[in-house]
Amino acid sequence: MRERASQTHLSRHFFLSFSPSHTLFLAFSLSLFLLLSSCSVPLYKVAPIPQNSAIVDGKTGTTQGLEITAAALFDDDKSFERFASNLPLAGIIAVDVYLKNNSAATLKPKFSLRDSAHQNLSLLDAKNVLKQMMKFEGVRAYVKEGKQLTLDQLSAMALPKKIEIGPQSEKRGVLFFRAKVDAMKLDGLRLEVGGLAAPIIIPIN
Secondary structure (H helix, E strand, O other): OHHHHHHHHHHHHHHHHOOHHHHHHHHHHHHHHHHHHOOOOOOOOOOOOOOOOOOOOOEEEEEOOEEEEEEEEOOHHHHHHHHOOOOOOOOEEEEEEEEEEOOOOOEOOEEEEEOOOOOEEEEEOHHHHHHHHHHHHOOOOOOHHHHHHHHHHHHHHEOOOOOOEOOOEEEEEEEEEEOOOOHHHOOOOEEEEEOOOOOEEEEOO
């Protein structure tokens, strides 16, 4: 009888421990914990690029003492390594650019990307790059702090639309262009650099 009473007591204790009110509290606590723990996690983990270092596998053009090396990111695996997302499939062409000004003047190069049909591809800022990534992957639920962290990471590497490079200096960053189709389906892409004594044309695929 004592054993049965003890079992009954334990059963009641177990039931009370997991009553609806307790279950609701535990669920709320778990959700709050997960939310707080994710606040410092970026939506996409973007790998920083080496600053003021040359691009090993790029193509180079030179004019007016300005040396420009560029390499486009078309490989799916490398895209996941750097951006935790498939940018080419999302219609985003990331072009890694290294600039070295060997002249004594401040230069202001202007970049554009054209396809084989001589159509200009739109240059994207960091905000629109992230917007396109999220749209492609169908991301609707997210933590604002995590989104902001990713935006900060993209902004840190994105070259501005208006670039200025001082004499005897170097700069490295990424230009993002919008392709209306899978970037891998485009051919004849070339990076054109104006605003200089002579234009620079660099084929990137």
